[in-house]
């Protein structure tokens with residue numbers, strides 16, 4: 033059925049988002065017999081260490097964990113208020129099913145699982161195995177991510193499983209793999225303060241990776257120069273030695289232009305290139321035409337900035353490159369990253385202290401969740417699902433015939449398009465809120481309505497779960513245990529702090545039960561997540577992301593272990609590529625020449641302005657968790673459209689006016705925020721909000737041909753002043769997509 | 773343990789409000805934050821500045837309190853008003869040169885940052901200086917700050933003719949020895965402003 037059972041205001045009344053403001057036990061509650069549990073924040077890939085305060089099986093607060101080496105007690109506001117997602121009035125505590133005209137009613141687990149398994153059977157028997165798809169998430173533990181991939185290939189035998197890391201790390205991952213042969217940040221963060229020049233490309237570090245700020249400031253105290261590329265002056269850009277306000281999608285101009293100047297002035301490491309790389313000559317040939325003037329036209333900045341960037345980066349003794357979604361969310365996302373990484377390899381500054389490169393993961397387990405085989409084209413250990421040898425190894429671990437493992441399936445966007453086309457009829461989703469997080473949101477909502485059967489596992493009724501036929505009450509990070517792999521490639525332990533409330537259950541148990549009812553229970557007999565880890569560790573053996581030598585004890589004792597860790601006693605590998613040894617079979621880094629090409633949709637007369645989207649520090653992704661926490665919503669309560677006063681003046685818009693940002697696909701109505709810190713040809717709207725406040729109503733469903741990441745960072749819009757909206761959605765509270 | 777002090781480096785602040793959110797988690801005033809985060813002028817820049825209590829050596833708030841409700845501990849921490857004494861007159865709120873004390877009408881009492889006395893008096897760091905992701909707020913030893921930072925810590929201020937020494941330090945460039953805050957002159961015509969340093973449009977104007 034998969035349509036909203038009742039109207040949105042009714043769903044909001046019943047399931048929130050409601051703002052949780054007062055911790056369990058009240059503010060004044062000071063307790064002697066509380067315990068502190070060391071675990072990690074769930075709200076981004078930094079995975080900060082944190083201690084949760086527990087009293088009577090209730091989480092009542094937090095305490096910094098100063099001994100965890102990555103963040104040493106530091107936290108952003110999401111981490112500080114993370115505990116307010118516990119004991120939340122909106123929490124789902126039992127399974128539910130959709131009732132037309134009413135909403136959702138509670139059902140028993142037995143009935144829910146029966147219904148889910150028989151619908152899976154019916155759809156697969158009628159339309160074929162691949163007609164039932166899975167959308168999963170990158171904020172799940174490694175154990176759950178592994179289980180999702182196995183569940184798809186063994187229990188459902190569907191090819192169509194993909195995850196929301198498709199919106200996050202895939203461009204960076206693909207680029208790294210192509211150039212270096214391995215998809216992981218190359219260095220531990222402790223290398224950052226030792227670099228003499230740092231290039232940050234498309235990463236709003238202050239808001240999306242706040243803990244990294246101190247590492248960068250420490251580098252500056254040590255004399256490092258800082259270069260920042262961003263269409264907006266972000267908080268860390270304020271202190272940059274060189275801020276390049278690049279046009280969204282123009283980054284290749286800067287990178288190729290810099291390399292052009294570096295080659296011209298001899299700021300490349302010839303011996304390193306000769307010994308440890310291939311393909312430099314073609315690259316040099318390609319960048320020959322990227323003179324600062326030519327490159328500047330592409331980048332939309334003065335040529336002098338590109339020359340200055342090359343002067344800072346080129347001759348430096350040590351250097352560090354960091355990039356994230358700003359250059360990755362493009363139809364040329366992979367190429368953008370490759371062009372940036374070429375600068376690292378050409379300088380030879382990789383694989384040693386203070387020299388390297390990192391991609392900044394966004395989601396809670398952005399790194400680990402892409403290693404364990406829940407991507408449409410991968411098996412555990414980052415193995416290739418098309419490689420017969422890889423398939424055989426994993427089939428052996430799973431105890432299934434190799435032929436029974438499906439081949440590569442559809443990635444997230446084509447998968448949703450296949451739902452829209454009626455080719456996929458059933459969906460199970462977990463940890464993914466596509467109604468908000470995918471581009472072209474009107475299309476996504478239409479697709480959801482076409483499903484014959486949709487089952488959603490979640491702890492709150494997300495904007496997408498509202499479309500479900502059956503909702504299964506799952507678990508929060510702190511209600512289960514396992515591991516994640518942080519932005520550095522450090523595998524860390526999440527501890528179970530409390531039990532899931534009411535009848536809610538740990539996600540892995542739910543999956544094992546469904547598998548059981550589908551007749552595959554013998555392959556899903558785990559007593560605990562630790563047993564899943566043990567199997568996963570062996571499944572990863574010999575793969576790129578090798579966890580074989582790890583144990584939960586070793587991870588705890590060492591405050592995390594970096595993969596690859598191929599045998600017991602192996603210390604782990606904080607820094608990759610030491611001594612110029614890269615991950616390709618030939619041991620070399622592969623230069624790839626990159627030509628700039630335009631974005632899928634460039635501004636024109638009808639839609640003359642570039643819309644770019646992103647995050648704010650107080651919200652996490654689709655906001656399903658953080659739009660329910662009062663003090664985080666207070667900090668930045670509704671999306672604002674950042675617009676330069678010059679552009680605003682032309683359009684007759686004053687600060688605080690309501691504006692309609694409109695693309696060929698849809699519009700979003702939000703208040704204007706006049707700021708001089710953005711390019712005058714670009715507007716910015718953060719994407720954490722639903723419905724008429726969703727920036728993704730405007731964004732374009734165009735994807736990178738290699739990584740399949742959507743082009744969230746560039747589409748063409750027009751902006752106009754409108755009256756304050758007064759429709760029923762606008763009348764909702766801000767956290768629900770209203771303006772009240 | 774070496775004695776630790778509080779250091780503020782405004783240039784590091786990224787405006788994340790972690791300090792504000794964490795301040796409200798401190799057990800002595802849980803639910804109410806005592807920090808202000810000043811947004812300088814969002815239209816013109818992304819600069820922000822945290823304001824905690826500077827813990828003056830000779831606190832003006834205490835001097836002007838008619839009820840003698842504001843006390844300094846032997847180790848120099850200026851406390852919130854004593855509940856039985858505070859008459860809610862707000863003299864302290866008006867007199868503080870840093871704008872720190874807050875009059876809370878719901879409890880009819882002045883509350884202010886007390887450097888998380890419950891934590892700092894038992895050897896822990898204040899909440900804000902523990903969580904601050906940028907190091908704008910730091911609680912550490914003088915030796916450590918001198919070893920790791922380019923700027924220098926100072927704790928003397930001049931407000932017009934008034935000199936103030938504080939327990940809390942601010943990081944400034946090496947040549948500075950005292951922060952002088954002059955009275956703001958109200959003029960009929962604005963003086964010529966320097967080129968707007970954070971205006972992206974101006975940065976791009978060089979493209980011909």
Ligand code: SF4
Nearest residue numbers: 073076079080108111
């Ligand atoms: S959201 Fe990220 S940066 Fe913020 S506290 Fe959590 S892990 Fe740390």
Ligand code: SF4
Nearest residue numbers: 785786788789791904
């Ligand atoms: S926590 Fe630190 S960086 Fe964030 S607003 Fe406060 S002082 Fe600034």
